[in-house]
Amino acid sequence: MAREKRRFVCVTCPIGCEIDVIHDDGKIISMEGNKCKKSGEFVLQELIEPMRVLTTTVRIQGAKWPVIPVRTDRSVPRRLFPRIMRQIKNTDLQAPVNMLDVVVKDIAGTGAHLIATRTMHRE
Numbered sequence: 001m002a003r004e005k006r007r008f009v010c011v012t013c014p015i016g017c018e019i020d021v022i023h024d025d026g027k028i029i030s031m032e033g034n035k036c037k038k039s040g041e042f043v044l045q046e047l048i049e050p051m052r053v054l055t056t057t058v059r060i061q062g063a064k065w066p067v068i069p070v071r072t073d074r075s076v077p078r079r080l081f082p083r084i085m086r087q088i089k090n091t092d093l094q095a096p097v098n099m100l101d102v103v104v105k106d107i108a109g110t111g112a113h114l115i116a117t118r119t120m121h122r123e
């Protein structure tokens with residue numbers, strides 16, 4: 001791969017620095033816009049395999065609301081989001097569910113668990 005210029009928004013902390021990176025086949029040549037050194041690890045990971053925590057909702061039966069908010073318990077490869085969302089689309093939960101309960105283990109074979117981010121009682 002030839003030398004390439006890319007812009008990233010660092011999601012490591014809420015400041016969200018916009019970082020202009022020049023890299024050569026994944027080797028960082030220069031970086032501008034970052035306010036701290038943590039961005040180096042973030043940018044390297046972005047170049048290799050972007051990782052994010054996925055937050056969404058899942059259908060739930062027997063609760064006050066039809067869906068419950070959930071997230072993965074760790075970062076997962078962003079390219080696997082469509083596969084994870086397909087599995088979530090085919091998932092129905094039953095109330096009650098407590099906050100931080102694991103609602104799907106090893107979601108889409110990623111090794112991450114899907115956890116509830118609020119409690120929903122049985123209505």
Ligand code: SF4
Pocket residue numbers: 010011012013014015016017034035036037038039
């Ligand atoms: S570069 Fe540092 S200060 Fe900027 S968003 Fe990333 S972690 Fe936060």
